[in-house]
Amino acid sequence: MLTNLIFIIFLPLIFVGLITKTKAVWAGRKGPSILQPYYNFFKLLRKSEIHSISSGIVFRIAPVLAMVSVFCAAMLVPFGSKESLVSFKGDFFLFMSLLALSKAATVIAAMETGSSFEGMGASREISFTAFLEPAFLLIIGSLAYSVGFDSMGSLFYMHSVNIFNEWSVIIAILTAMGLFIMMLVEGARVPFDDPATHLELTMIHEVMVLDTSGINLAFVHYSAALKMVIYSALISNFLIPGNAISIGIPFIFIGGNLALAILTGLVESIIPRYRISRNLELVIIPLSVALLVLTALIVNNLGGF
Amino acid sequence: MILLGIMVLLLAMLPAVMKRAGWFTILVCLASAMSFGGYLKHLLIPGVTLEGVSLPWLSCSPLAAWFGLIFSLGFPIGTIYAQAYLKAHPTKGMASHLIWLSLMFISMHLVLLSANSLIFMLSWELMSLSSFLAILYDRDSEETRSGALYYLVTMQIGAMVLLAGFAFLYLESGSFMLDSVRIGGYAKWLLLAGFAFKAGFFPLYSWLPKAHPVAPSHLSGMMSGLMIKTGIFGIIWVMLSSSWQAFELYILLAISLITAFNGVIHAMAEGHLKRSLAYSSIENIGIIGIAICFWQLGLVLNNPAMASLALLGALLHCLFHSIFKSMLFYLSGNVLLACHSLDCNALGGLDKRMSMSSKLFLGGMASISALPLFCGFISELVIFGSIILGFGKASLAQSISSAVAGAILAIVSALALIAFTKLYSIVFGGNPRSEAAAKAVEPGASLLISPMILGILSLVFGLFGWLPLSIMDRLLQEYGLTLGSYHSLVGVLQMVSLVLGMLLICFFAIYLVKCRICKTKLYPTWGCGYHGTTGKMQYTANAYIDPLSYFLKPLLYKRAKLDAPKGYFPGSIAFEEQVTDYLDSGLIRSSSTLITRFLKLFSGIHNGRTNSYITWLLIALIALLIWVLGVK
Numbered sequence: 001m002l003t004n005l006i007f008i009i010f011l012p013l014i015f016v017g018l019i020t021k022t023k024a025v026w027a028g029r030k031g032p033s034i035l036q037p038y039y040n041f042f043k044l045l046r047k048s049e050i051h052s053i054s055s056g057i058v059f060r061i062a063p064v065l066a067m068v069s070v071f072c073a074a075m076l077v078p079f080g081s082k083e084s085l086v087s088f089k090g091d092f093f094l095f096m097s098l099l100a101l102s103k104a105a106t107v108i109a110a111m112e113t114g115s116s117f118e119g120m121g122a123s124r125e126i127s128f129t130a131f132l133e134p135a136f137l138l139i140i141g142s143l144a145y146s147v148g149f150d151s152m153g154s155l156f157y158m159h160s161v162n163i164f165n166e167w168s169v170i171i172a173i174l175t176a177m178g179l180f181i182m183m184l185v186e187g188a189r190v191p192f193d194d195p196a197t198h199l200e201l202t203m204i205h206e207v208m209v210l211d212t213s214g215i216n217l218a219f220v221h222y223s224a225a226l227k228m229v230i231y232s233a234l235i236s237n238f239l240i241p242g243n244a245i246s247i248g249i250p251f252i253f254i255g256g257n258l259a260l261a262i263l264t265g266l267v268e269s270i271i272p273r274y275r276i277s278r279n280l281e282l283v284i285i286p287l288s289v290a291l292l293v294l295t296a297l298i299v300n301n302l303g304g305f
Numbered sequence: 306m307i308l309l310g311i312m313v314l315l316l317a318m319l320p321a322v323m324k325r326a327g328w329f330t331i332l333v334c335l336a337s338a339m340s341f342g343g344y345l346k347h348l349l350i351p352g353v354t355l356e357g358v359s360l361p362w363l364s365c366s367p368l369a370a371w372f373g374l375i376f377s378l379g380f381p382i383g384t385i386y387a388q389a390y391l392k393a394h395p396t397k398g399m400a401s402h403l404i405w406l407s408l409m410f411i412s413m414h415l416v417l418l419s420a421n422s423l424i425f426m427l428s429w430e431l432m433s434l435s436s437f438l439a440i441l442y443d444r445d446s447e448e449t450r451s452g453a454l455y456y457l458v459t460m461q462i463g464a465m466v467l468l469a470g471f472a473f474l475y476l477e478s479g480s481f482m483l484d485s486v487r488i489g490g491y492a493k494w495l496l497l498a499g500f501a502f503k504a505g506f507f508p509l510y511s512w513l514p515k516a517h518p519v520a521p522s523h524l525s526g527m528m529s530g531l532m533i534k535t536g537i538f539g540i541i542w543v544m545l546s547s548s549w550q551a552f553e554l555y556i557l558l559a560i561s562l563i564t565a566f567n568g569v570i571h572a573m574a575e576g577h578l579k580r581s582l583a584y585s586s587i588e589n590i591g592i593i594g595i596a597i598c599f600w601q602l603g604l605v606l607n608n609p610a611m612a613s614l615a616l617l618g619a620l621l622h623c624l625f626h627s628i629f630k631s632m633l634f635y636l637s638g639n640v641l642l643a644c645h646s647l648d649c650n651a652l653g654g655l656d657k658r659m660s661m662s663s664k665l666f667l668g669g670m671a672s673i674s675a676l677p678l679f680c681g682f683i684s685e686l687v688i689f690g691s692i693i694l695g696f697g698k699a700s701l702a703q704s705i706s707s708a709v710a711g712a713i714l715a716i717v718s719a720l721a722l723i724a725f726t727k728l729y730s731i732v733f734g735g736n737p738r739s740e741a742a743a744k745a746v747e748p749g750a751s752l753l754i755s756p757m758i759l760g761i762l763s764l765v766f767g768l769f770g771w772l773p774l775s776i777m778d779r780l781l782q783e784y785g786l787t788l789g790s791y792h793s794l795v796g797v798l799q800m801v802s803l804v805l806g807m808l809l810i811c812f813f814a815i816y817l818v819k820c821r822i823c824k825t826k827l828y829p830t831w832g833c834g835y836h837g838t839t840g841k842m843q844y845t846a847n848a849y850i851d852p853l854s855y856f857l858k859p860l861l862y863k864r865a866k867l868d869a870p871k872g873y874f875p876g877s878i879a880f881e882e883q884v885t886d887y888l889d890s891g892l893i894r895s896s897s898t899l900i901t902r903f904l905k906l907f908s909g910i911h912n913g914r915t916n917s918y919i920t921w922l923l924i925a926l927i928a929l930l931i932w933v934l935g936v937k
Contacts, residue, residue: 048823048824048825050827050828051827054735054830057664064816068808068812068815072807072811076804086800088796090690093689094677104676107726108730111731111734112656114654114830116842116843118844120848122730123844123851124852127853129722130719130720134712134716137714138708138711141693144693144696210831211831215819280856287712294704298701
């Protein structure tokens with residue numbers, strides 16, 4: 001239980017720091033320390049805020065609401081132990097909706113400022129949900145196909161990789177691929193979005209928070225990082241063997257997460273950014289991957305080829 | 306108690322004639338309290354007769370009692386809003402409007418209670434007619450008249466189909482009684498189609514986006530929240546009293562999925578506040594339809610857990626939709642009164658001018674897009690649960706249909722989120738886009754009472770989702786569903802409340818601490834280096850949905866008109882875009898032109914000369930004579 005909480009609180013910013021470090025090393029630079037996101041976080045906490053005069057109630061509460069709801073969503077995911085903090089049958093839908101709540105709050109806050117740039121970002125960001133939600137639901141449904149209706153944690157746990165069963169490897173790889181792309185989209189990373197870009201017209205997530213400052217900005221950064229770590233935690237849970245001793249699980253888990261952070265950094269280094277207008281077409285990839293997962297499970301159940 | 310309530314509703318016509326809206330409201334509240342108690346008794350205690358007397362043509366099934374509860378909740382709240390709305394927007398037709406309202410309430414109760422197909426058809430027609438006349442409150446406007454007529458014609462076609470269905474039913478069973486009748490063959494399809502007109506299933510929904518925007522706001526709220534539920538009631542009743550094959554249910558599932566998807570993409574693309582809400586009603590009806598299909602599929606495929614969750618989801622969604630949709634319509638009435646416009650692109654910045662309405666709209670928006678904390682989430686959770694239960698090794702077809710339905714439902718709920726974040730942020734967020742919006746003021750506390758009650762209900766049901774389950778327990782038992790999954794469902798919903806409670810506590814703790822320690826300054830929005838921004842430079846409703854509408858291009862027919870800038874010093878520039886419904890502009894208009902053309906062939910007969918009428922009569926008589934003789 002305690003490991004869950006510690007990982008949820010401390011892992012996200014290290015994850016982002018490691019991505020930046022990987023990119024720097026790949027580019028031949030030294031790069032900032034892995035802990036740099038922490039320094040930024042605490043620096044922002046000490047600052048005062050500027051609110052836009054056009055904004056209303058949602059702008060004021062959105063960063064906190066978004067952070068808290070992503071945090072609650074993270075509680076439904078096993079973080080470094082076999083069980084999540086809270087789990088029940090059908091928690092996947094609460095998970096999806098909590099992420100949707102955080103997204104809705106951020107998007108409305110961006111629209112409330114009345115800035116057309118932020119409107120642009122909001123419109124792009126929310127369009128992605130249309131394809132990510134069904135993809136996630138299909139992945140969950142596919143996993144429920146073979147083991148029945150259960151909580152999200154145990155659905156993933158029951159499908160952990162077993163190297164003696166080729167189907168479990170296929171299913172794990174496909175699901176991990178779908179979730180990895182969802183992580184890149186939700187975390188606003190290259191190739192869908194570039195957090196380091198300097199032109200408002202090409203930003204998605206960053207442009208939505210143009211008017212956010214101070215503590216609110218710190219919360220926004222933390223919740224974006226936490227969202228990525230949630231997906232990488234889901235992927236890492238596949239790698240934990242069913243018979244692992246409980247003391248070893250946190251180590252496997254953290255290893256998986258750090259590997260995914262490095263992978264994300266590598267992806268960002270070698271893949272160029274997609275054209276904005278093509279983005280939405282590419283967000284469909286997780287949906288098709290989810291269909292492949294379902295097909296694989298059905299074929300497996302019918303006795304293979 | 307129910308019949309007594311209906312009597313009081315009849316009595317309410319008296320103050321209506323005397324234009325005493327206040328007394329009318331009090332009587333409606335009293336009547337609804339009585340009928341609420343009556344329906345609750347019917348739901349909880351088996352075998353109760355109406356008022357202790359057994360009437361052959363009136364009875365109250367548990368299903369009717371559930372819908373009766375929804376109505377008895379919705380009527381008084383709607384009437385309280387209606388009273389304030391009529392006061393703020395008076396026209397000549399006020400007295401008659403109140404009479405039509407009370408007739409509408411009575412007929413809606415009778416539709417639920419009638420156990421005889423003749424009584425049913427009578428009350429069904431009374432409901433359509435009285436609501437048609439009530440829509441005509443603003444009768445001087447051309448748009449209102451055409452919208453209301455469209456509604457009437459559609460309802461009459463629907464009633465004709467229903468009548469044919471009941472006729473077949475009579476031929477089969479030889480009786481007009483409706484309880485414990487088995488419906489088969491043509492009758493069940495005809496009845497389904499007739500009810501689908503009222504409920505607004507694809508492709509019979511076209512009256513909703515026409516009638517709702519022109520009706521006075523309290524009426525659009527009650528029609529959309531309550532009246533279309535009579536269609537759902539009919540469909541559930543047909544499903545209960547007939548037997549279905551799996552493939553037929555898959556067809557119905559496909560229709561429901563199309564309804565939901567088509568409704569939501571139009572709700573998203575529509576720039577008119579009330580029309581967008583009307584399309585979203587179609588979407589919600591589609592969602593209820595999906596749940597109904599999964600309920601029957603669960604029965605056919607012997608998956609009782611899925612069946613009971615799906616039926617529960619459908620009934621809960623009926624209740625919750627009646628709460629949040631009425632609320633949103635009432636609030637759009639407030640916007641209309643304050644700004645005299647419902648075009649999103651002429652509004653904006655209302656959250657600083659109509660602070661309470663905007664906060665309530667935010668709650669309604671969260672509820673309708675199934676965000677946690679509000680009630681829409683609970684029913685969609687139950688429906689998604691039943692869909693996931695459909696995945697399994699037992700039936701491949703069911704797994705695939707679950708996958709398709711689940712994915713489409715997820716797309717639909719995501720698009721609903723987009724549609725309603727759009728509505729909220731364009732109408733209430735940002736800066737005003739027009740003079741009228743800049744001058745808007747909150748229209749009085751009396752117009753906020755009803756939305757506030759509904760908002761509180763929505764929050765309570767969202768936080769304590771298991772509350773209505775205790776009275777639905779017996780309803781499920783009545784229809785032979787096992788309650789094995791019921792208790793685990795209560796557990797699930799309690800866990801949801803736990804998580805949401807934690808969310809709220811964390812949120813308030815962090816937010817209050819932050820407010821205390823953090824200094825804030827107000828400053829204009831950063832214009833990215835550009836000075837002199839105006840309200841018109843903000844993102845518009847069309848721009849907000851552009852990435853998706855580019856994707857949905859084949860499904861959304863848009864007409865755009867661009868007045869491009871000319872020369873070095875362009876004087877004016879204008880852009881207009883309108884989304885039209887394929888169904889409306891294609892199928893319905895062309896078929897109605899064809900029908901008109903066909904009927905015009907006979908218009909020569911109607912020439913106004915008595916002698917020619919006598920000639921037609923004579924010809925008809927002779928023809929009949931020949932026919933009779935020929936047959937003999």
